[in-house]
Amino acid sequence: MGYAKHRGKIRFESDLEPDFSKEISSIPEGEQLFSCIQCGTCSGMCPLSQYMDYTPRQIIAMIRGGFKNDVLSSYTTWLCASCYSCAVECPKEIKLTDIMYAAKRLAIREGVYPKRFPIPILAHEFFKNVDDSGRNSEGRLILRLLLRTNPLRLFNQAGLGWRLLKTGRFSLKKESIVHKGELKNILKVLEKEHMVKSKEELAPGREAGS
Amino acid sequence: MSYLYFPGCSLKSSGRAYEESMLSVFSTLGLKINEIEDWNCCGATAYMSISELKAFALSARIFALAERQMQASDRADIVVPCAACYLGLNKTRHYLAEHPKLRRKIYKALNAANLKYTGRMQVRHPLDVLNNDVGIEKISSLLVNPLEGVQIACYYGCQLLRPYSDFDDQHEPSTMDRLLKALGAEIVDWPLKSRCCGGSLTGTVQDVGLRLSYILLKEAKKRGCDVIATACPLCQFNLECYQSRMNRYYKDKINVPVAYFTQLMGIAFGLSPQQLGIQRLFIPLKSGAGHVCL
Known part of the structure; x- marks a missing residue:
């Protein structure tokens, strides 16, 4: 018989950020987050939970508790x-995937990720690609991703690139829609909306955990 | 029957064979299909990682363009073969119907481009159309080259079945099984039909992504599969294009062709390999029964 060693850092309640759960749950149907019964079905179903530092169930509890830094800097999202x-x-119909993405967006917006980490860079490049021209140019995206994360991997990927080229599945052509201005107008309206929404989020509303 | 068609970015590049084979199969079946003019990206996961609100607007523009392309009173379903686009468009449709506040924002944004969204278009996957609009009977009546003796593992992947689709069971999907069985193939009993292939993790966090794909491949191989049939461009890419890398990683020698289910249907209909984009596959289609190109 012995005691388990406790290696985890102590988190003090006064250091938590109760507004964090409000921010995350502001997505459509996000308020469902507060009905979680911590049953763990999500973690059991998740094909990736064994590679995560916190399981999906733990992430929900941490969001509700206001563990902002721990959630944003975890590998899970x-x-x-x-x-x-x-x-x-989920027996409580919590859209956990959407909540994961809300956390991911916040981490990207606040820059909480290691330098040269491919996932946020891929997201940024993809986003820019689409906002500029309405479509994603696959070949260019992959090239930009490699250059910005690990240029040495270009050699590693050369064989794959060559085979894709040979089978007509790879091109560096810039894909684009015709009416780019139309799309820009649509997105511009939402940029304004987004700012208004952020203010709403900051306004006092529901207490975390209620 | 006539449909509108949303290809999405992948079906014009790495997933071209999916488009080629689907269009060939549809035309063999006498289905009319018109590409949505000036379609844009659906706002799938990578885009949604930056802005969900804008992702909804991207999908909404596609619906609005589709509505404009049809006569005011006509209703046509939008056929969407890519699983990620299928999810993205369905998600937008669902959220715009359920959330008035969000709907108002998106309407306002579309209005800036003189576009309107009413939500009268349904999003349909080719598997849904082939099973429910065309029917197995019609499909098997066109059979000229039975896929006899070919052991096929039908891979549906995740986003095609979850969370918005209603044409198949998300645990025990069977629409692809039924189609290929009707064309003479034998369906491998393989429990990973709807398990995630790792998605874009194969490119970003490779040791995890490749492991997920490898689990699928190896299990299929162990169960005697000759070909894996897919219905998603990313699943196809992961399982086929990274196969040699998985072999290096896991010191294995798996060599399983991974084809789109529409390519296999086309072969059974006797269409030419060119019409089906067979030449774009990395691993040639050969079955245990010794068919060339099946």
Whole structure:
């Protein structure tokens, strides 16, 4: 008989950020987060939970508790491949995949990720690609991703690139829609909306955990 | 029957064979299909990682363009073969219907481009159309080259079945099984039909991503599969294009062709390999029964 060693850092309640759960749950149907019964079905269903530092169930508890730094700097949200296994099985109908993405967006917005980490860089490049021209140019995206994360991997990927080229599945052509201005107008309206929304989020509303 | 078609970015590049084979199969079946003019990206996961609100607007523009392309009173379903696009468009449709506040924002944004969204278009996957609109009977009546003796593992992947689709069971999907069985194939009993392939993790966090794909491949191989049939461009890419890398990683020698289910249907209909984009596959289609190109 012995005691388990406690290696975890102590988190003090006064250091928590209760507004964090409000921010995350501001997505459509996000308020469902507060009905979680911590049953762990999500973690059991998740094909990636064994590679995560916190399981999906723990992430929900941490969001509700206001553990902002721990959630944003955990590996869990990055590993979510959005397969929606958790979301369809949850007995409380919590859309956990969408919540993972809300946390991911916040981490990206606040720059909480290691330098040259591919996932946020991929997201940024993809986003820019689409906002500029309406479509994603696959070949260019992959090239930019490699250059910005680990240029040495270009050699590693050369064989794959060559085979894709040979089979007509790879091109560096810039894909684009015709009416780019139309799309820009649509997105511009939402940029303004987004700012208004952020103010709403900051306004006092529901108490965390209620 | 006539449909509108949303290809998405992948079906014009790495997943071209999916588009080629699907269009060939549809035209063999006499289905009319028109590409949505000037379609944009659906706002799938990588885009959603930056802005969900804008992702909804991207999908909404696609719906609005589709509605404009049809006569005011006509209703046509939008056929969406890519699983990620299928999810993205369905998600937008669902959220715009359920959330008035969000709907108002998106309407306002579309209005800036003189576009309107009413939500009268349904999003349909080719598996859904083939099973429910065309029917197995019609499909098997066109059979000229039975896929006899070919052991196929039907891989549906995740986003095609979850969380918005209603045409198949998310644990025990069977629409692809039924199609290929009707064309003479034998379906491998393989429990990983709807398990995640790792998605884009194969490119970003490779040791985890490849492991997920490898689990799928190896299990299929162990169960005697000759070909894996897919319905998603990313699943196809992961399982096929990274196969040699998985072999290096896991010191294995798996060599399983991974084809789109529409390519296999086309072969059974006797269409030419060119019409089906067979030449774009990395691993040639050969089965245990010794067919060339099956």
